[in-house]
Amino acid sequence: MITDSAGREVILPDNITTVGTYGSASTRFITYLDAVDMLVGVSSNDKTVDVDTEGRPYMLAHPEIVDLALIGTADSFDAELALTINPDVIFLTTEDAAAANEAYEKAGIPIVCFYPYDPVTQFDKFSQSILMMGKVLGKEDRANEVIEYFAGIKADLIARTxxxxxxxxxxxxxxxxxxxxxxxxxxxxxxxxxxxxxxxxxxxxxxxxxxxxxxxxxxxxxxxxxxxxxxxxxxxxxxxxxxxxxxxxxxxxxxxxxxxxxxxxxxxxxxxxxxxxxxxxxxxxxxxxxxxxxxxxxxxxxxxxxxxxxxxxxxxxxxxxxxxxxxxxxxxxxxxx
Structure with a gap:
């Protein structure tokens, strides 16, 4: 069991090997945690990439993401689409517990709220979110590396000022x-x-x-x-x-x-x-x-x-x-x- 970004307690499967993301921020942090190989479904924001105009580094590095299954549009999560691939867990980019509970009721797949807090003004929450995602993915060591990396960059910039x-x-x-x-x-x-x-x-x-x-x-x-x-x-x-x-x-x-x-x-x-x-x-x-x-x-x-x-x-x-x-x-x- 984990506590997600909305404060919900979510019971997880014992062995998580596949995940879906609804919302680009969740997909981005999946790449930060070096877990793209676990990703099987994304929302429409991550279903398009033009290598000549793309401004998202994670999509330039991982254009293969566009080939993954669709589990929702920019406006709404689609439980029927999600069920066609049936990932072990889905990350929803939100702090809205009600929205996550509704998604769970429709899909029956564990829904984990993930929110990308600001690493400068909300570093503690930022760290908690990454650690939570890392725990779900079995990537806790990598999550700690990412947190330490951001902390190091912040400290370096401040020290130079x-x-x-x-x-x-x-x-x-x-x-x-x-x-x-x-x-x-x-x-x-x-x-x-x-x-x-x-x-x-x-x-x-x-x-x-x-x-x-x-x-x-x-x-x-x-x-x-x-x-x-x-x-x-x-x-x-x-x-x-x-x-x-x-x-x-x-x-x-x-x-x-x-x-x-x-x-x-x-x-x-x-x-x-x-x-x-x-x-x-x-x-x-x-x-x-x-x-x-x-x-x-x-x-x-x-x-x-x-x-x-x-x-x-x-x-x-x-x-x-x-x-x-x-x-x-x-x-x-x-x-x-």
């Missing part, structure tokens, strides 16, 4: 953050991991949760960021996204970052929930920009591949780089956009 008063740091802003689709410059992430761990001078901090928030254009102009980071998910936004806004909008051209050319691109970390490997790789790149002396030993692209290799088993940065316009981890010249 110099003790500088906030008012002496440049004002930073991240724009173009994806949120159920691509958006322009006004879409940001107030608890962006790269800013939080590096104690960056981000004026948007605390405005909302880790999810994306929309900032009024007037507020961005008031903050007048000296360094801009652009999430490349924005390239699919209406009108071309944040980079074209910075290039063509006269008011944005007055921003300090635009005048000095301090505009940097990062790959998107939000595709079907948060890809935490990319979040931490982005944090290292941000560190090289904000604190070049403290991060002089870091090549962000190589660091990304180190992280991806550990988490998903394959160094997929080059493909991710191509898939997001070959702009990631560099300064952007707006005249070339």
């Amino acid at each position: 110099p003790d500088i008063p906030q008012d002496e740091k440049p004002v930073v802003y991240i724009g173009g953050v994806g949120n159920r689709g691509p958006h322009g410059l006004q879409s940001t992430k107030p608890e962006f991991i790269g800013f939080t761990l590096l104690s960056a001078n981000q004026k948007a901090a605390g405005i909302a949760s880790n999810d994306a928030a929309t900032i009024a254009k007037e507020k961005i102009l008031e903050w007048n960021p000296e360094i801009l980071f652009i999430d490349l998910d924005t390239s699919g936004a209406a009108g071309g996204g944040a980079l074209l806004e910075l290039k063509n909008d006269p008011s944005y051209q007055e921003l300090a970052a635009v005048k000095t050319g301090n505009i940097y691109a990062i790959p998107p970390d939000t595709r079907s929930w948060t890809n935490y490997g990319t979040s931490f790789a982005n944090a290292y790149f941000v560190g090289t920009v904000l604190y070049p002396e403290q991060f002089k030993d870091i090549d962000a692209k190589l660091k990304a591949d180190e992280i991806y290799t550990f988490l998903v088993g394959d160094p997929v940065f080059n493909q991710l780089y191509k898939n997001t316009g070959s702009l990631a981890y560099q300064k952007v010249d707006l005249s070339t956009i």
Whole structure:
């Protein structure tokens, strides 16, 4: 018996060899725990992959996932489909106990709620979720390795951050953050991991949760960021996204970052929930920009591949780089956009 992310006590079979996942976050963590070989069914989010546009590292590393059986659409779990493959257990990406109980009543297959808590602001819950999944899969040693890896990255980033008063740091802003689709410059992430761990001078901090928030254009102009980071998910936004806004909008051209050319691109970390490997790789790149002396030993692209290799088993940065316009981890010249 285990206690899942919804606080439910779930009785499990003695020998678990096959699992299904409903929700991309559960599938992602299955890959983190090196248990793809146990996976037999997924939801529709994980049934498509285009290697030329895909932004999820775990799907680039494991495109074979798309060939697995379907057990639900983006809107609902399908008990009849699940029963056609009858996995030993199904992970549901939710904290909703009622939804999990309803799924169990329909399918009769043990349903385990899994929730991908933030590894920075909710590290204890994050660790508990991974350990719980590891216990179900018989991957407890690997679960502990993943937890220790994330803890080590956090500690390294914090240790590299110099003790500088906030008012002496440049004002930073991240724009173009994806949120159920691509958006322009006004879409940001107030608890962006790269800013939080590096104690960056981000004026948007605390405005909302880790999810994306929309900032009024007037507020961005008031903050007048000296360094801009652009999430490349924005390239699919209406009108071309944040980079074209910075290039063509006269008011944005007055921003300090635009005048000095301090505009940097990062790959998107939000595709079907948060890809935490990319979040931490982005944090290292941000560190090289904000604190070049403290991060002089870091090549962000190589660091990304180190992280991806550990988490998903394959160094997929080059493909991710191509898939997001070959702009990631560099300064952007707006005249070339």
